[in-house]
Structure formats: C-alpha cells, structure tokens
Amino acid sequence: MKTAKKTLFFILLCLLCSIRLVAQDVAFYAPFQFSFIYPLSTNGMNAGQYTNGFSLNLLAGASRNEKSLAFAGLSNIILNDARGVQFAGFSNYIGHEGKGLAFAGLTNVTSDYRGVQFAGMLNVAKDIRGVQFAGLVNVAKEVRGVQFSGLVNVAKRVEGVQFATLVNVADKSDFPIGLVNIIKQGEKGIAVTYDLLGNTVVSFRSGGKYTYGILGIGFNHKVKGDDKMVSEVGYGIHIPVVDWFRMDQEVKLLSVNSAGEKTTLNVGYLLAPSFKIGRHFNLFGGPSLNYISTWNDNHAAMLPAHSLWSRERGERAERVYVGYQAGVQVLF
Numbered sequence: 001m002k003t004a005k006k007t008l009f010f011i012l013l014c015l016l017c018s019i020r021l022v023a024q025d026v027a028f029y030a031p032f033q034f035s036f037i038y039p040l041s042t043n044g045m046n047a048g049q050y051t052n053g054f055s056l057n058l059l060a061g062a063s064r065n066e067k068s069l070a071f072a073g074l075s076n077i078i079l080n081d082a083r084g085v086q087f088a089g090f091s092n093y094i095g096h097e098g099k100g101l102a103f104a105g106l107t108n109v110t111s112d113y114r115g116v117q118f119a120g121m122l123n124v125a126k127d128i129r130g131v132q133f134a135g136l137v138n139v140a141k142e143v144r145g146v147q148f149s150g151l152v153n154v155a156k157r158v159e160g161v162q163f164a165t166l167v168n169v170a171d172k173s174d175f176p177i178g179l180v181n182i183i184k185q186g187e188k189g190i191a192v193t194y195d196l197l198g199n200t201v202v203s204f205r206s207g208g209k210y211t212y213g214i215l216g217i218g219f220n221h222k223v224k225g226d227d228k229m230v231s232e233v234g235y236g237i238h239i240p241v242v243d244w245f246r247m248d249q250e251v252k253l254l255s256v257n258s259a260g261e262k263t264t265l266n267v268g269y270l271l272a273p274s275f276k277i278g279r280h281f282n283l284f285g286g287p288s289l290n291y292i293s294t295w296n297d298n299h300a301a302m303l304p305a306h307s308l309w310s311r312e313r314g315e316r317a318e319r320v321y322v323g324y325q326a327g328v329q330v331l332f
Contacts, residue, residue: 030042030050030052032055033050033063043063048062050063055071059073059074060074060077061075063077063079066086074088075088078092085100089105102117107121107124112128113129123139125141140155146163147160147161151165152166153169162177171185177235191205199218205236209238213235214233227298248284256294264293265293266292267291270287285326292318
C-alpha cells in the first residue's frame with residue numbers, strides 16, 4: 001500500500017513538472033474539458049494553457065484556470081487560479097489562488113484560498129480566509145477564519161479559531177482550542193491544584209489570550225488501596241479584567257483509576273478568580289459544579305458529604321454536588 005502511494009505521488013509530481021514546462025503565457029478558453037490523464041484530454045498537450053469552464057478528469061487533469069467545477073477521480077492540477085468547486089478523490093493542487101470549495105480525499109495544496117478546504121488527511125495553504133477542515137493536519141501561514149483538524153493545526157498568525165483534538169501551533173492565536181497549544185505569544189505553565197474530592201493534580205496549561213487546554217496527572221489521597229491514580233483533561237476560557245486579575249472558567253473531565261476496571265469519572269465546571277503575581281505566578285481558585293459517578297467500594301471515600309442530587313444503582317453511586325478547587329500556576 002505504501003509503495004502504491006509513493007508511486008502515485010511520483011507520477012503526479014512528474015505530471016506537474018511536465019505541465020509546467022509546456023504551460024506558457026499564452027492562454028486559451030474551453031467551456032468544457034474532458035481528460036483521462038494528462039495529456040490525454042480534449043485540450044491535449046496545451047492543457048496547462050487553458051482556462052476551463054468545467055473539467056471532468058477520469059484520473060488526473062491539468063489546466064491553467066478553472067471557472068466553476070473541476071472534478072477528478074484522482075487529482076486536479078490547476079497551475080494558476082480556481083473558482084467554484086474543486087473535487088478530487090486524491091488531491092487538489094492550485095498554484096495561485098482558489099475560491100469556493102476544495103474537497104480532496106487526501107490533500108489540498110494551494111497558495112491562497114478563500115472559502116473552504118476539506119481534506120481527508122492534509123490541507124496546506126499560505127493564506128486561508130475561511131475554513132480549513134482536515135482529518136489529520138492543517139498547515140497555513142496566515143489564517144483568517146477557522147482551522148479544524150482531527151490531530152494538529154499549524155499556522156503563523158491566526159485571526160479566528162484553531163480547533164484540534166490534540167495540538168495547535170502558532171506564533172499568534174487568541175482562540176486555540178486543543179489539549180496542548182504551543183502559541184509563541186500565548187501562555188504556558190505548570191499548575192498544581194487540589195479539590196474537594198481529595199485530588200491533587202499537576203497539569204500543563206497552554207493557550208492564547210482567551211482559550212487554553214488542560215492536561216494533567218495526579219493522585220487521590222482519600223481512596224483506599226492502590227487505585228489512586230488521577231488523570232485530567234479539559235478546556236478553559238480567560239476573561240481578562242485588569243493586567244493582574246481575570247476570571248477563568250474551566251470544563252474538565254477527571255478520572256480515577258483510569259487503567260483499571262472500576263473507574264470514577266467526575267465532570268465539572270469551575271469558576272475561578274485568578275490573580276497574577278509578578279511575571280511567573282498565578283493564584284486561582286473558586287466554586288465548581290460537578291457530576292460524579294463512582295463505585296461503592298474503595299472509591300466511596302471520595303464522595304462529597306453533601307449533594308444536590310444523588311442516586312444509587314447497584315455498586316455504582318452518582319452525585320451532583322457543589323465543590324471547590326484551588327491552585328497555583330508557574331508561567332514560562
């Protein structure tokens with residue numbers, strides 16, 4: 001499978017190089033273009049010089065510009081500009097600017113794009129105004145809009161939102177939403193927190209001016225036996241008030257004994273005033289609203305004494321309760 005993919009990439013690269021050699025400044029127009037694979041097309045060897053109204057490419061097609069729709073079983077190779085819809089089973093390549101919708105089974109590559117890039121694996125653009133949606137990775141230099149990926153977003157400057165299930169990377173991004181956010185002009189730090197249930201957690205918190213991610217590990221001192229391991233993931237929002245004070249809001253999922261058969265889960269919302277001390281320290285803490293589902297065995301010791309709602313189902317105990325969390329963060 002890997003060998004077949006490498007072969008296909010090599011064939012497409014050779015096609016792109018050969019098309020660039022024959023594409024001159026001379027431009028032609030065709031309302032419709034049909035091809036099997038370059039140069040087996042209605043535009044022949046001069047396909048790279050044509051602006052097409054509509055293109056239908058059984059495998060891979062080449063053109064200078066596309067005006068409305070370019071459809072390819074494998075790849076569209078558009079040397080200059082594309083408008084409308086570019087649909088390819090494998091990849092879209094646009095040499096200059098695209099506008100509309102670029103849909104590719106694996107990869108979209110363009111210089112500038114205005115609209116939506118949708119790829120099963122990877123989107124690459126120099127300047128994107130609109131939406132990049134990729135199954136795995138988005139890469140762009142300038143983003144004005146949204147990057148949404150199943151794994152990683154990479155950009156230089158973002159005016160909008162980055163959303164990734166794992167990592168966002170940028171020089172500047174005020175609204176990164178991911179568990180780990182490496183933002184050059186953002187905030188990163190290590191925090192130690194303690195809550196009503198007896199959980200002590202060390203977490204890495206990283207993000208931009210307004211949003212951040214939380215990834216932590218710790219232990220619970222109330223649980224009896226060896227099932228004390230705690231893991232925590234979550235997202236937060238900063239609400240700046242003054243330079244030294246802000247209101248933080250966090251939504252987190254905490255689990256105890258996540259590797260075992262009997263796992264305690266706690267989902268909570270925290271409202272935490274945060275005080276900045278100097279350049280490198282934050283003190284924060286406040287009330288939380290939580291739902292906990294645990295076991296009536298060694299984990300029962302961590303149940304809160306008072307609750308807003310409770311239910312027992314066999315060995316399982318559930319509670320909705322008001323708690324608290326306090327912490328200190330070292331910024332770097």
